[in-house]
Amino acid sequence: MTAASSRLGDLVAALPLTPVPDNPPGWEDLTVHGVRSDNRRVGGGELFAGHGGAHVHGARYARDAVGAGATAVLTDPAGAELLAREGSLGVPVLVAEDVPALLGELAAAVYGRPAEALGTFAVTGTNGKTSTVYMLDHALRSLGRTTGLIGTVEVRVAGRSEPAVLTTPQPADLQALLADMVATGVTDMSMEVSSHALGLRRVDPVVFDVAGFTNLSQDHLDYHGTLEQYFAAKASLFAPARSRRGVVVVDDSWGRRLAETAAAERPGAVASLSVQGHDADWRVTEITGEGQGHTFTLIHRDGRRLRTGTGLPGGFNVTNAALAAAMVLTSGVEPDRLEASLAAAGGLTPVIPGRMEQLADFPRVIVDFAHxxxxxxxxxDALRATTAGRLVLVFGATGSRDRGKRPQMAQVAVDGADAVVIADDDPHDESPDQIRAELLAAADAHRPGSQVREIGNRAEAIRTAVLEAAEEDTVLVAGRGHEKIQEVAGVDHHLDDREEVRAALALRPGRAGGSAR
Incomplete structure (x- = not known):
């Protein structure tokens, strides 16, 4: 993709950038073809951005970036002092007071503002972001669009896929990715937008065509501090600077608050949606089916309606599907056209790695990211209602994260499952024994005498649960979903819950994995 404003002199004229006094002569006419904040991703011709970090200043990697082909460097005053002490880099150096705040705008300018050439959809919320984004992508493809997807699991560009590093990429990486999408012929892009990304301004200056909100419950308080601050970060996606229109699910109090605020501040720009009977612009009615899917009708106050469904289990996936459909309709697609295209595509039933992913039928074994x-x-709740036998739950809790949610998760486990196996999740730098002890203590305090076992080794815990399950049972392996790396004390270990489930199924007597999917 041709950059629209990649001459350094043009960038300095347009943005609050200051060249250092000893830049090489003629630096203003130097052209950069990209922006990178990771020196390992420099390929040649880019501007390298090095700014202050949690442990080390990024300017320390500037010389490596130049060695890899960076033709200019952006840093902050502290970084400029560091570079001055180390001697000339031989390339122009620009300085900004707040590099992270400027980086998205700078990269957008260098890459030619690619978001403006795409239909853009963003989903935020505590739960359901990934599923809704996959459903959005599925709906758009059913309409004949060429799509891009950015999320927790993977990044897709016109059918090409690679694993995701972050739920929402860093600002410069995001703009580079959007430029790649435009160059590849992508017409519409759907992405998950995390509260961290909003707080750190990773998506700026993108203004999404349609934003969606799923729900809000306790998570990430180790970063945000309070639910109020967590909500404020999510709600910022619906400000005019970040989205043109929006759809907000109002089946929890946070969604209702967001919709009410948006209605007052941006009349007509943000629509509400309810599956549970709340007064809303979009309502879901005529829900039929159970177990492995539902059909439903989505109706707007103005009379527009759509009949569709999803084959994914759980009432919450009705909400996710309805939100995805409402967002596509909000973008201007006519209901009749979307209904016909989804009918031909089997409804809103994409394959979503690690999201209520069913790997076997007898016993039913499901891996989900619920964390x-x-x-x-x-x-x-979804699996309890559709299980003829016992519901067996394997779960744990992430270390070095919000500890306040652990007792709540233990209570959910012993209230809803017939048998619980507490195993390690991602301990990170926290003691796995301590994490399990907290969960066990909370489970026992809430419901003494519950069938709770502790098997720290996650692979062994999964194997035990699957081998002991009867054919009419359901085994839910929760917490890690699609993830393939388990971090323990700073060391990464390969661990894929889905692989462990399949290996355990193959060991079931007389089955040879015959019930596996």
Missing amino acids: NPGALQQAV
């Missing part, structure tokens, strides 16, 4: 109280409650 907070709200998501775990939803998954347990």
Whole structure:
């Protein structure tokens, strides 16, 4: 993709950038073809941005970036002092007071503002972001669009896929990715936008065509501090500077608050949606089906209606599907056209790695990313209602994160499951024994005498649960979903819950994995 404003002199004229006094002669006419904040991703011709970090200043990697082909460097005053002490880099150096705040705008200018050439959809919320984004992508593809997807699991560009590093990429990486999408012929892009990304301004200056809000419950308080601050970060996606229109699910108090605020501040720009009977612009009615899917009708106050469905289990997936459909309709697609295209595509039923992913039928074994109280409650409720035998839950809690949600997760587990196996999740730098002890203590305090076992080794815990399950049972392996790396004390270990489930199924007597999917 051709950059629209990549001459350094043009960038300095347009943005609050200051060249250092000893830049090489003629630096203003130098052209940069990209922006990178990771020296390992420099390929040649880019501007390298090095700013202050949690442990080390990024300017320390500037010389490596130049060695890899960076033709200019952006840093902050502290970084400029560091570079001055180390001697000339031989390339122009620009200085900004707040590099992270400027980086998205700078990268957008260098890459030619690619977001403006795409239909853009963003989803935020505690739970359901990934599923809704996959449903959005599925709906758009059913309409014949060429799509891009950015999320927790992967990044897709016109059918090409690679694993995601962050739920929402860093600002310069996001703009580079959007430029790649435009160059590849993508017409519409759907992405998850995390509260961290909003707080750190990773998506700026993108103004999304349609934003969606799923729900809000306790999560990430280790970063945000309070639910109020967490909500404020999520709500910022619906400000005019970040989205043109929006759809907000109002089936929890946070969604209702967001919709009411948006209605007052931006009349007509943000629509409400309810599955549970609340007064809303979009309402879901005529829900039919159970177990492995539902059909439903989505009706707007103005009379527009759509009949569709999803084959994914759980009432919460009706909400996710309805939100995805409402967002596509809000973008200007006619209901009749979307209904016909989804009918031909099998409804809103994409394959979503690690999201209520069913790997076997008898016993039913499901891997889900549920890693907070709200998501775990939803998954347990959905499976409890459709399980003929016992519901067996394997779960743990992430270390070095919000400890306040652990007792709540333990309560959900013992209230909803017939048998619980507490195993390690991602301990990070926290003692795995201590994490399990907290969960066990909370479970026992809430419901003494519950069938709770502790098997720290996650692979062993999964194997035990699957091998002991009867054919009419359901085994839910919750917490890690699609993840393939387990971090313990700073060391990464390969661990994929889905692989462990399949290996355990193959060991079931007389089955040879015959019930596996």
